[in-house]
Amino acid sequence: MSSSNAAVEVENMTKVFPLGLRKGSVIAVDSLSLRVEAGEVYGLIGPNGSGKSTTMKVVLGLMAPSKGSAKVFGLDSGDIQARNEIGFLPENPYFYRHLTGEETIRFYGKLCGMRGAELSARTKELLRLVDLESAANRRLAGYSKGMLQRIGLAQSLVQKPRLVILDEPTAGVDPVGSRQIRDLILRLRDEGYTVFLCSHLLAQVQEVCDRVGILFRGKMRREGTLDELVAVEGRTSLTLDSVSPELLAEIHELAAAKGVSVLSEERPRTSLEQLFIQLAESEGETRS
């Protein structure tokens, strides 16, 4: 793929934080190189303190790298022109709690140079996208965590950036809210946005990301597509519907005759999250 298709290009980037006199320094990110292609959802995962947020802040231009470079659509991340291309949702955002949802989007739109009919239309469009039309005139102080994340996502998209950076977008959000945000991320991908996602919630990353980078102690340990990273070499699993005990016995016999070991046999289970969502949805239907 050509370099012009890269939404984010981090090359050999190191970030060192001085700890004060006689305390030395700490290397938050160490010679990191990564590339996020335009139109993909890239997940950067790692434990707390692994350098995810620092990497994100360097890409956003909120921090300068100690060594190496970070580019956004070919522009240096410190270049203010690059901010036009970026939408950012920080972890646990509060925004101005005295503003309403609509005022919040308009505020960020004006910061991007939007005015008048263009801004009004975009504000309505985004409120609809994040399903907050009914709460548009409520102050953010009265929003739930999930609503705050969604209004945060809306403000990040206000100037129609090509790249959306999300830092722990579902931190502290309940499973229903989490699912809504996941659906929004998938929708953004379908609409052609590039999404750069930082999270330590592995299940969420697995659900939405095309490619994943795993960061530990500031270094990139593994990187690739989900299939590449999670496939177990040389093993295959089958899920059969309404299988009889006799057929199951035959399969075991066949496998043994061919010298193949059956390593596990279990009933597929739903996840606790799936179960919770199903119950919440059926509860909602009953009430309506």
Place this chain on the structure above:
Amino acid sequence: MSSSPPTEKADSRVQTRHVPLFSLGRVLTITSGTVTQLFRMKVFYFLFAFALVMVAAGNFSLPATPAQELSTIKKVSFGTMDLFAWLFSIVATALLIPRDQEDRTLYTILAKPVRRIEYLLGKLGGVLCVVGLSLLVMGTICAITVGFRESLLVSEEIGAMQADGHFAPDEVNQQIDLIRHQGLRPELALVVLAYFFKAAVVAAVTLLLSTIASSSLFTIIVSILVFLIGNAHALATGFWLQESGNSWVVRIVVKVVKVLIPDFQIFAFSEGIVQGEVVPYWLVGEMGLITVGYLLVFLLLSLLVFVDKEF
């Protein structure tokens, strides 16, 4: 949902919006956001406290001449207005940047195409708008209180002198002039302007401190200290610099402090106006220019600290 590949759709959304070197629109957006924030934080509640002080001052019944009584009411009213203006200026400014940082609102603002000078100017502009508005309200309350008391005292004095029957009309007029001299005069508007100048310089100093510090409390305490030193340093530096027994180290420290901390005593001309003195207009203009100078210097220093600050 269209079926075109994502990259193609992403490229079709390429923005050509140019980011200018400086945008007054972005500054005004942050200014109006700050004003709304301070309004909705109900910071104007302190005006009720001011109104209470005014009601109390307006009802002073002092064993003095009417002119002295008016002079005292003015001193209390304008002194309270001065105190409220600079204190409010410090607290409001000190709350803004550290709070934006704590709430991560600063990240979302600086992640947009906003230059850091625009952010600082917007925040300072917001505080100055609110301080200016508060001073207008306080000035109006003061004017009503002093004007009401003045008319009351004038009518009482005329009544008393006429009832006495021993005073010639000239004597009555002279006495009334004395009272009016301490009453509501247009020059008092210059006092409000002087308080605004002082509060603006205080806000600029606090802004610089808030870019260095990360806590509002620290910023407030240090700003108050700076303000107190700034009010006393003309006196203090005179003493320290003229005292021959002081070492060269003390002299250098004093000179550095003199350069770094604004001399708030330069705004003391307003006290003269309150006491009925006549102050030339050019002096007010000069104070305005000095205020602009201080604002530019402290904004520049704030920018130097803030421009490379990492969050």
